[in-house]
Amino acid sequence: MGYSTCQTLFSSPEQHSYLEQLEHNNIDALHTLGVHPIHNQFWQYPLYNVYWLWQPDRLHQLLLGLVKDPVNRLLKYLKVTNVKDQFDN
Numbered sequence: 001m002g003y004s005t006c007q008t009l010f011s012s013p014e015q016h017s018y019l020e021q022l023e024h025n026n027i028d029a030l031h032t033l034g035v036h037p038i039h040n041q042f043w044q045y046p047l048y049n050v051y052w053l054w055q056p057d058r059l060h061q062l063l064l065g066l067v068k069d070p071v072n073r074l075l076k077y078l079k080v081t082n083v084k085d086q087f088d089n
Helices: 003-009 013-023 027-032 058-080 084-088
Strands: none
Touching: 013 027, 058 084
């Protein structure tokens, strides 16, 4: 079903028993234990990893370093020379 990818995350004996119930499709037993298995649609994609989502994109960081700093310096220069309003127009 796609739940096998979670096997490495389980460590406690209680979680192992839940996983066994799930593998045997004993969903009713899990519901009585208060465990409600869900199926995430993204688990079907082999390269999808939720733990990589928060990591910044290196190209984005490089672009920020190459563009943001010179633009900020240009805006400061335009303010000092009193031509920022003309530049904005």
